[in-house]
Amino acid sequence: MGNTFGTLFKVTTFGESHGVAMGCVIDGCPAGLNLNEEIIQEFLNRRKPGQSNFTTSRSENDLCEILSGIEQGITLGTPIAIIIRNKDKNPHDYSELNKVFRPGHADYTTQLKYGLAAQSGGGRASARETVGRVAAAAVAKVYLTSIFPELNLMAWVQRIKEIESKLEYHNFSFADIEKSAIRCPDPIVEEQMKIAILNAKEQGDSLGGCIRCVAKNIPAGLGEPVFNKLEAALATAMLSLPACKSFEIGNGFASTYLFGSENNDQYYLNNTGNIYTKTNRSGGVQGGISNGMNLEFSVGFKPISTIYKEQNTVTKTNSQEIKFSIPKGRHDSCVLPRAVPIVEAMCWLVLTDQYMLQSTRKIYD
Amino acid sequence: MGNTFGTLFKVTTFGESHGVAMGCVIDGCPAGLNLNEEIIQEFLNRRKPGQSNFTTSRSENDLCEILSGIEQGITLGTPIAIIIRNKDKNPHDYSELNKVFRPGHADYTTQLKYGLAAQSGGGRASARETVGRVAAAAVAKVYLTSIFPELNLMAWVQRIKEIESKLEYHNFSFADIEKSAIRCPDPIVEEQMKIAILNAKEQGDSLGGCIRCVAKNIPAGLGEPVFNKLEAALATAMLSLPACKSFEIGNGFASTYLFGSENNDQYYLNNTGNIYTKTNRSGGVQGGISNGMNLEFSVGFKPISTIYKEQNTVTKTNSQEIKFSIPKGRHDSCVLPRAVPIVEAMCWLVLTDQYMLQSTRKIYD
């Protein structure tokens, strides 16, 4: 249970990090859309490992294969199944690690929950699991932008540890973010982040940080009160990501330090006579429903659990306390650059599902 | 859509703030539990308005009536419907307010979504909506504690604006919290909070802050990877609350400032030979699954939107910019004291549903 996301644009993902293949099935995508493997591949390439010195050296070209739901480049309205075979898996890589519960990893809790665990790698708890989400998001984007061509969204690394960019998002573009190996569009801060990542890597340590995401030109009216509010759907989407521990919509925790009179977004009429808010501290939602302003949120990722320093832990089979170190390997020491397209992917899935939910209401049109 | 919470312990709530009644239907509660209106009432009383000078003066005794699912004080396994009639509603109270879109409220977005809105009060966007959740949580608690008698949870006001209690939760109890009108168990800080609230009230302004929640002795193995991880379920539960804008599990955003070597919770054997973690920065979850340690999370609430200061906005029917002030009324100027039992309620619902999901797996026992 728990491997399906969405009510009407339903995405089911599958695959273990070191199993045969990863993938997804999308049920609910309308017929008549132009879709092919190249479009999906473009999305996957942004997420794939080995893109730079700052991410894992696991070698996966992550080539996708569409198994169903598309004929001659057109969606049929039937389930779209996409698979990505695992190439650089090595079940034996992890044999030593299998003897202990690695701190911060899901080894111990997987054992508690299932009575056993995938014997190699993180199984479904690995960040590799997100490849299916990204494939599905490519489909979501094709669909949603076919209806709202102006809709666009971008995420970026706003902070790594205490190194934070203060750049306003009005001053950079998606392309600016993608030019950066760190996916931080602030060149000076980016340099500091690179140094911090390489330092941590050298120390065998890891770093966390924050990703900010903005969606522009989204339709108003998205979000289903009361339990499926737009921010609640985003929150669960983000907290379902590996290493994600926190979420805030709009100015989030910062708003808790303001008076209501400082925090309320007041309405005005713009020059086209439309209602806007002067500020956007709410992040584009009131009462769980989008107001047509930009959707803005932040997601916090802990420093990843895989470090190469000595740690205390307990052995699996005979429950002995030991000290252990992971032999230096190929893991990311900072997941944030690669988490950017994954945050975007989950946002695409949320917006698409919420749009479909809202599109069922036609009475008042 | 969006008014049902949970997969197996399914709670559907209904009711507008100034409608006939609020309520909930709980589908999935097992048969054979002792349950009656007194047990539910006790829960409702902690949430009800008018408890002190620091909360709204709306007068609702919030008496519940059980319509189904219980016979002679025993649950039947059938849906439990509970209603709470609205007494102190006054549809006309709001007639002036109905002419403008109140900043920060859901008036405007409700109009965008539904093409109309409840003409009085906040409809479903009102915090009054949460009364059904609290009634359902009373049932959840009865069920879950019948299986795990040691399981207990408590939430408290940790911070209002910048006034923060640094008290460790090991040093106070549920009873200590309940003694406080602010639900802050730190007497010195509580005094400062009271002053801040009364000042804000006098100024016609409002305050936000943070609630912390801890659940002890919860079973290990709860949480459904990947999309229904325990923290993802909690996040959506909390973000579905009115005025909630942020969520963090464990040390959340704070962990983003640490190295992995500082943040990982290392395992050891306690004196009974069980595996524990020395620290609990993860908040009791790894990979979305509870590890048996205390579950800990924080929830941020914005200062509520209802303030009595002059604000700019736009009128509903003829789209004119105007300045307006809400005549001083009975609204809370700080929602946090009353939000404490609501945060707990959502946590009870999440834990109960996750327990039921996990209880379907019996192979490995």
Next chain:
Amino acid sequence: MGNTFGTLFKVTTFGESHGVAMGCVIDGCPAGLNLNEEIIQEFLNRRKPGQSNFTTSRSENDLCEILSGIEQGITLGTPIAIIIRNKDKNPHDYSELNKVFRPGHADYTTQLKYGLAAQSGGGRASARETVGRVAAAAVAKVYLTSIFPELNLMAWVQRIKEIESKLEYHNFSFADIEKSAIRCPDPIVEEQMKIAILNAKEQGDSLGGCIRCVAKNIPAGLGEPVFNKLEAALATAMLSLPACKSFEIGNGFASTYLFGSENNDQYYLNNTGNIYTKTNRSGGVQGGISNGMNLEFSVGFKPISTIYKEQNTVTKTNSQEIKFSIPKGRHDSCVLPRAVPIVEAMCWLVLTDQYMLQSTRKIYD
């Protein structure tokens, strides 16, 4: 679990036969519809007991109260909760019966499933449970006919035991059916049915039979392949009714006696150039999707289990075989006349939900 019907037009029902109240919550009804208690009452009145000599004499005026979701006669888009209080309940009526497992009733299986059972009447297994469905169907009809004013549906008693009407449905109307106390629009057959029912009543026995239902002018394209085909949704809707044991779409079992060349519905162009089928043996669906022809199906109801003849059974508490008779009471001896509006109700719910599912697809318009 199992008390909610529908994916987008979600109806949750609650209430035990001899509890405080019956009711439903409808989540997903769009805003802006004209709705009030009179409209719902009209539906309920068709189902309510005591309408004639041929049905139960239990006296229930079945007055409904709308608790939420409607303001000034207009739906708000929020959950609509409706309750119907039980008046003529008499928990003590059944005290003798509580000592044995009544053959054909759910007493024994309820005990097996829940470990206990409602101590009076049939609890949720009673046909009284359907009152919430009928209330919800009134809402569904208002919504669906606001979009498809020509859509109409009617069910009628086609057969009671071996007494069958051969009248073609093109020869009678909804009004003709409603004029009949038996809801059989064939006056000669109706007379025979009345006699059969009164005879069975006198004998303390019960009768089953078949209801046929036709929906005209329904939109094409309804039905979600593969598991939520239109006929699959109807089948589960009907088999969820008390005493229903069989379902067939179109000519159903009769088609199994034909060659494919006899059974296929061949296409032609009618005088407006639209595609029609010359015959409608499929009942208006191919591949689980409505084709725009009339939807037709039959539902079989067993003779109800409550009879007043002596039967063999086993006692509840001490598991002794005994012979027992139910003292003559007020039960229907033939449920079919009152089942007609219930069959229609479930059909309204299915069509509305399927329409909403289909309305999310807008690409090709």
Next chain:
Amino acid sequence: MGNTFGTLFKVTTFGESHGVAMGCVIDGCPAGLNLNEEIIQEFLNRRKPGQSNFTTSRSENDLCEILSGIEQGITLGTPIAIIIRNKDKNPHDYSELNKVFRPGHADYTTQLKYGLAAQSGGGRASARETVGRVAAAAVAKVYLTSIFPELNLMAWVQRIKEIESKLEYHNFSFADIEKSAIRCPDPIVEEQMKIAILNAKEQGDSLGGCIRCVAKNIPAGLGEPVFNKLEAALATAMLSLPACKSFEIGNGFASTYLFGSENNDQYYLNNTGNIYTKTNRSGGVQGGISNGMNLEFSVGFKPISTIYKEQNTVTKTNSQEIKFSIPKGRHDSCVLPRAVPIVEAMCWLVLTDQYMLQSTRKIYD
């Protein structure tokens, strides 16, 4: 939408008849079960085409590949993805047929629903779609029989057109059925069926009929009143099968011809002191809940739509009435022999899901 079956044992199927691959994803299967491709293959082999002269000559070896959810022959508790590549697809086979709406097929309704249709074969409406269900059922059986080793189920062809076997199921076994090319365990009747099928084939016509299914030693207490009753779940499962038009539980329509006093199953104590019913006209359910007796139901399949006789229809693109004939091809002229394992498959899925739903209730144990 509509491609997922089950609440806790969730099966999502995908694949078009002439696309790249068919398959399924099973979410909810517990960890720790022995499972491999051989076990699944054995199930698939019973369904695969080309088994005899009486079924289609499409050549598919239907080899399955497990992509996830299993490691070293043990289930991990994660989603199990299984694919079966289409070998003998020939998109061009159907080019002529693509010009007309074939009577009885889903061509026309697919066009109405999606605005387009798979250009070859039946897409998802093809019986080939069921291969994913059968793969999933193999997993369901492994799981359910690991808990209830005595549980077994068998289906058989009871009637083809008017040729009906009257053999009581107590007189034959699963093996007897499997020995028959027609899957009719009554040798004399089987011979008549063979002749009828070959005759129909020669005539270019098709035949329908009835399959009966019995499940023995199923646990009592399965079925979720009120909308997910056991028979309601079975009904929707069966009506979701291609060409299925009718369903009855127990003696179904036959019971409508009986008095209640004839139809009620009376209770007695067997020699071990357990409660049994003398008869089983209910098919093993009362009030939607299994009573521990054998589960029995029948499913009616229409004669399949593909016939080689001349038929009237309308062309797709320019809406002209024409007469057309399908060139003699490889289609089954009677689907029933191959539908037997599919009916069983859906029954396995229903029972497994219902068992998991019931297993969440532990209070009264």
